[in-house]
Amino acid sequence: xxxxxxxxxxxxxxxxxxxxxxxxxxxxxxxxxxxxxxxxxxxxxxxxxxxxxxxxxxxxxxxxxxxxxxxxxxxxxxxxxxxxxxxxxxxxxxxxxxxxxxxxxxxxxxxxxxxxxxxxxxxxxxxxxxxxxxxxxxxxxxxxxxxxxxxxxxxxxxxxxxxxxxxxxxxxx
Numbered sequence: 001x002x003x004x005x006x007x008x009x010x011x012x013x014x015x016x017x018x019x020x021x022x023x024x025x026x027x028x029x030x031x032x033x034x035x036x037x038x039x040x041x042x043x044x045x046x047x048x049x050x051x052x053x054x055x056x057x058x059x060x061x062x063x064x065x066x067x068x069x070x071x072x073x074x075x076x077x078x079x080x081x082x083x084x085x086x087x088x089x090x091x092x093x094x095x096x097x098x099x100x101x102x103x104x105x106x107x108x109x110x111x112x113x114x115x116x117x118x119x120x121x122x123x124x125x126x127x128x129x130x131x132x133x134x135x136x137x138x139x140x141x142x143x144x145x146x147x148x149x150x151x152x153x154x155x156x157x158x159x160x161x162x163x164x165x166x167x168x169x170x171x172x173x
Contacts, residue, residue, distance in 0.1 A: 001117035004084075005039045005171070006107055006133065008125030009050035012144050012164060013072065016126070019054040021064065023071040031165030033079025038168040040082060044122075045114055048086040049106040049133070055090035062090060085110060102132035111137075124167050131155040142167040 010016040015027045039046050054060050060068075069086050076083060087106040089099040098105035111118055123134035124142045132155055134141030143157035144164055161167050 001120070002045050002115050003043070003120035004045040004047050004110065004114065004116045006110070006121060006123045006130075006137075007046065007048050007083075007164075008101075008127070008130050009048050009072075011126035012124060012130075013048065019057075019059045020068060021054060021060040023064075023067050026068050026071050026075075028072070028075050029163060031163055033076050033081040035164040035168035036076060036081035036083065037079065038165075038172055042172060044171075045084040045116065046082070047084055047110050047114070048088075049101065049110065050086070050088045051093075051101050051129075052088045052090055053092050053100070056092045056095065065090075085114065101127075102129035104133055104136040107133050107137060122167075122171055124164065128155040131157050134158075142170060 007013060010020065013028065013032050015029060017025060020026050036046055052065055055062055055065060073083060087110055089097060089106060091097045091100050093100055110116065118137035118139060121137055121139040122142060123130050123139060124144060126144050131141040140158040143160045144167055145162055159170055
């Protein structure tokens with residue numbers, strides 16, 4: 001079985017601007033390419049799981065999201081970094097789907113499709129919903145750029161670091 005790093009996108013991989021609606025608005029955060037390369041070299045599958053309710057809200061289409069993700073992959077490839085898979089939820093938070101984080105549907109789908117042992121994974125993100133996914137999977141949660149404990153939540157990350165590169169270094173060490 002494989003092991004994986006489940007990464008949130010906005011605020012973890014790229015600058016969080018609210019709703020990234022166009023490829024030209026997508027900007028990698030500093031050190032992200034290096035971090036993803038480290039994680040890949042450690043033989044983790046690097047999988048993005050991200051809520052993209054902007055589709056349901058009519059801010060952008062699934063095709064535009066695909067263009068944004070192509071730019072993300074291109075920008076990462078320029079830094080010799082590769083994302084193995086991207087899973088996204090296009091629904092509104094109250095739609096009742098099983099894929100909108102903190103629900104685990106995206107992670108479950110990735111686990112099945114990539115033969116992943118969830119206990120050999122990490123979840124890295126910037127919100128309590130990312131920590132909730134880690135708790136469901138039974139693996140460590142690393143919070144980037146934020147708090148270790150989230151307001152109004154019982155969710156507590158195992159580690160809190162300023163950025164993805166520091167998260168990768170925790171995993172490496």
